[in-house]
Amino acid sequence: MQLSEKLNILAESAKYDVSCSSSGSRRKNTPGGIGNAAAAGICHSWSDDGRCISLLKILMTNDCLYDCAYCVNRRSNDIPRASFTPRELADLTIAFYLRNYIEGLFLSAAIRHSPDKTMEDMVEMLRLLREEHRFNGYIHVKAIPGADPLLIAQAGRLADRMSVNIELPSERSLHLLAPQKKRENILLPMGQICQGILQRREEKRRYRQASDFVPAGQSTQLMIGASPETDRQILRLSQGLYRKFQMKRVYYSAYMAVNTSSLLPVPGGPPPMLREHRLYQADWLLRFYHFDAEELLQDEAPQLDLLLDPKCMWALRNPEIFPIEINRADYQALLRIPGIGPTSARRIISSRRYGPLTFDSLKRTGAVLKRARYFITCQGKYAGGRDFDPRRIHGLLTAEETFAQQGYQGIQLSLEDLLHQETPATTEKKSPSVILSRFNDLPSVTSAILSPLPVTDSPPPASGPALKSPLMLPVKGGLLSHEGFSL
Amino acid sequence: MKVFLYDGTFEGLLSALYLGLRAGTDDLRIEAEDAHQPALFDEPIFHPTDEALADRLFALIRQEMSPMTLRHVYRLHLSEKPDAGTLLLPFLQLGFRIGPGINGLVTHPQVHPVLTMSRQVSRESHRLLGLLRFQELKGGLLYARYEPDFHQTPLIAPHFSQRMSSHPWIIHDLRRELAACWDTRQWVLRDLPAAETPDISSDEQELQQLWQAYFQHIAIRQRANPTVQRSFMPKKYWKHLVEKPGTMS
Numbered sequence A: 001m002q003l004s005e006k007l008n009i010l011a012e013s014a015k016y017d018v019s020c021s022s023s024g025s026r027r028k029n030t031p032g033g034i035g036n037a038a039a040a041g042i043c044h045s046w047s048d049d050g051r052c053i054s055l056l057k058i059l060m061t062n063d064c065l066y067d068c069a070y071c072v073n074r075r076s077n078d079i080p081r082a083s084f085t086p087r088e089l090a091d092l093t094i095a096f097y098l099r100n101y102i103e104g105l106f107l108s109a110a111i112r113h114s115p116d117k118t119m120e121d122m123v124e125m126l127r128l129l130r131e132e133h134r135f136n137g138y139i140h141v142k143a144i145p146g147a148d149p150l151l152i153a154q155a156g157r158l159a160d161r162m163s164v165n166i167e168l169p170s171e172r173s174l175h176l177l178a179p180q181k182k183r184e185n186i187l188l189p190m191g192q193i194c195q196g197i198l199q200r201r202e203e204k205r206r207y208r209q210a211s212d213f214v215p216a217g218q219s220t221q222l223m224i225g226a227s228p229e230t231d232r233q234i235l236r237l238s239q240g241l242y243r244k245f246q247m248k249r250v251y252y253s254a255y256m257a258v259n260t261s262s263l264l265p266v267p268g269g270p271p272p273m274l275r276e277h278r279l280y281q282a283d284w285l286l287r288f289y290h291f292d293a294e295e296l297l298q299d300e301a302p303q304l305d306l307l308l309d310p311k312c313m314w315a316l317r318n319p320e321i322f323p324i325e326i327n328r329a330d331y332q333a334l335l336r337i338p339g340i341g342p343t344s345a346r347r348i349i350s351s352r353r354y355g356p357l358t359f360d361s362l363k364r365t366g367a368v369l370k371r372a373r374y375f376i377t378c379q380g381k382y383a384g385g386r387d388f389d390p391r392r393i394h395g396l397l398t399a400e401e402t403f404a405q406q407g408y409q410g411i412q413l414s415l416e417d418l419l420h421q422e423t424p425a426t427t428e429k430k431s432p433s434v435i436l437s438r439f440n441d442l443p444s445v446t447s448a449i450l451s452p453l454p455v456t457d458s459p460p461p462a463s464g465p466a467l468k469s470p471l472m473l474p475v476k477g478g479l480l481s482h483e484g485f486s487l
Numbered sequence B: 001m002k003v004f005l006y007d008g009t010f011e012g013l014l015s016a017l018y019l020g021l022r023a024g025t026d027d028l029r030i031e032a033e034d035a036h037q038p039a040l041f042d043e044p045i046f047h048p049t050d051e052a053l054a055d056r057l058f059a060l061i062r063q064e065m066s067p068m069t070l071r072h073v074y075r076l077h078l079s080e081k082p083d084a085g086t087l088l089l090p091f092l093q094l095g096f097r098i099g100p101g102i103n104g105l106v107t108h109p110q111v112h113p114v115l116t117m118s119r120q121v122s123r124e125s126h127r128l129l130g131l132l133r134f135q136e137l138k139g140g141l142l143y144a145r146y147e148p149d150f151h152q153t154p155l156i157a158p159h160f161s162q163r164m165s166s167h168p169w170i171i172h173d174l175r176r177e178l179a180a181c182w183d184t185r186q187w188v189l190r191d192l193p194a195a196e197t198p199d200i201s202s203d204e205q206e207l208q209q210l211w212q213a214y215f216q217h218i219a220i221r222q223r224a225n226p227t228v229q230r231s232f233m234p235k236k237y238w239k240h241l242v243e244k245p246g247t248m249s
Helices: A003-014 A086-100 A115-132 A150-159 A170-177 A182-206 A231-242 A273-288 A308-315 A331-335 A344-350 A359-363 A390-422 A433-440 A443-450 A476-481 B010-023 B051-065 B067-079 B085-103 B112-131 B153-163 B206-217 B228-230 B235-240
Strands: A055-059 A104-108 A138-142 A162-165 A219-226 A249-254 A377-380 B002-006 B028-033 B043-046 B134-136 B142-146 B169-173 B177-181 B186-192
Touching: A003 A055, A003 B206, A055 A086, A086 A104, A086 A115, A086 B206, A104 A115, A115 A138, A115 A150, A138 A150, A138 B177, A150 A162, A150 A182, A150 B051, A182 A219, A182 B206, A219 A273, A231 A249, A231 B153, A249 A273, A273 A308, A308 A390, A331 A344, A331 B177, A344 B085, B002 B010, B010 B028, B010 B051, B010 B067, B010 B085, B028 B085, B051 B067, B051 B085, B067 B153, B067 B177, B085 B112, B112 B153, B112 B235, B134 B206, B153 B169, B153 B177, B153 B186
Parallel strands: A055 A104, A104 A138, A138 A162, A162 A219, A219 A249, B002 B028, B002 B043, B142 B169
Antiparallel strands: B134 B142, B169 B177, B177 B186
């Protein structure tokens, strides 16, 4: 089989793995060696699905012994199978690396004969790269559940990051959809890697020369939407993984139905990408904003809101701490404000040492005032409209978000099309209001703009009646404030 | 308004800034000679580069403010924006008053534009560390061409000299007709005309095709998202990429 054919098949089989991060390791180049690792990570390209390509994400083989219901590589699927020899893949990695296509290798594999044999081949491949090619770039390697702990330890000494994918967020789903995988076999290597990392960290404290063990930490992946677990269950699991196993990252992967099975969603439907996005937002809140999973989701509402981000939802459920005075709040309190993140919170604190912040200077910290303004005061002044009323704010934020999710793109497209058709010769810049006046006699476009605004037909927020205050609608670029559109 | 002109070098900028700071006035612009566009009431004065003054200011910024501040000054120089020197003057005046805290004063009207411009430059450097593409020439030399918005070569060359230390390479800025050349011991910046098209090695084309195919196969069709792709990897960089973004069939 041609090398190119193998590469295509094995990339195709690897693409559902989400992780592509190359951060967290400071591996240095050695004399006569190739490569190093950049602590911040470097993305080298972005594929047509908008995901970054940092590592050469590839399987050693897609020839699998197992028959997991959700997996594209399961034994019972009739797909082309291929395997790399360790040398082929090592040479290819080096050739790509020297041309600066990639930051390193993300090596995974299907279980071909046995977990031990698979892990052995992978370790051999890493050894070839590190020792023969003297490659010092980034390597992320999967730990194969059920493989000998000695092999896992060997891989850990050669790699920068390791991961064991959980995929199914509960034991019941695992039993149902991946009967050949056992919960213990997943947790065992995870625990071993975690122990190894902690132990080596301790050793490094005493002898700086101690060799590395998975210096960029371990990660895992959960599938979203293949099984019935709620967001609350998923987030609590992630939090447990961060706390118990010191995970660097938990990745979420919107399930793409690739197989027909009575246990799974039908193929062809769109993957639940918005849900995946909200889970990532919540995950960030756990890791960088000191939130607890219990704060974000309660038993009675176990799913994340699809319309508003989890932090806004939390803020609206806890109105008693808002509005927060930007000039007095400490770092932890600033982090709780929607629209303010670690970077802008740090900037707020460092710049208010030299004098109080105004709304104008707040803008320069990078805070997203579009959201933040409802939740803050600046030198006692409130800029979020009448007063701090969670129901009103919920309505405003929802309207804005709906507009962004559906309407705004629609306008942009029609706007460009129209301008190209009507004014091919003029090059002068037009202010939005001039452009908008063109729409007055174009009913299809106006309805495209107006229909998604849920002023009257959105479900009533929390409890109480829906809000009817069209004048207060926050609007991107002032488009709707034009008199051509009466709401 | 008085305008101090310098020769366009970093040392020239520093010595002009030194003289500007000593003049102690706000009513002053500092511009590279080539970029200067005289206005009606301008009084341009050319100051030849004085290495001693440049060294002095260099050391003072590091001492009184911080190495980070010095990095901002250098990045503004590399931005090649005509107003870089003029923005730096009040920034440094303030810096000498308040010291290292200047880097944290992000909202101050005299600091904000400097930090913003510095960030623009460093954002492009970081992007290019990933987007630069080398090809192997006959004889094994690695050659990369690119057209950055800012003068990035001095910022990214050290990264590649560490990463690919045992391979000689050339990074060629076609827009400025400058190239960084690494001979496995040191890198130097020299003039190199844009027109030259070097011969590629025998394996090169096949490897490029492998990468193009990989790029196609790693994308998930059902998740197609050109908007995100373009926001991270603006189209202006596509010309020198090997892969062909935006062609998912």
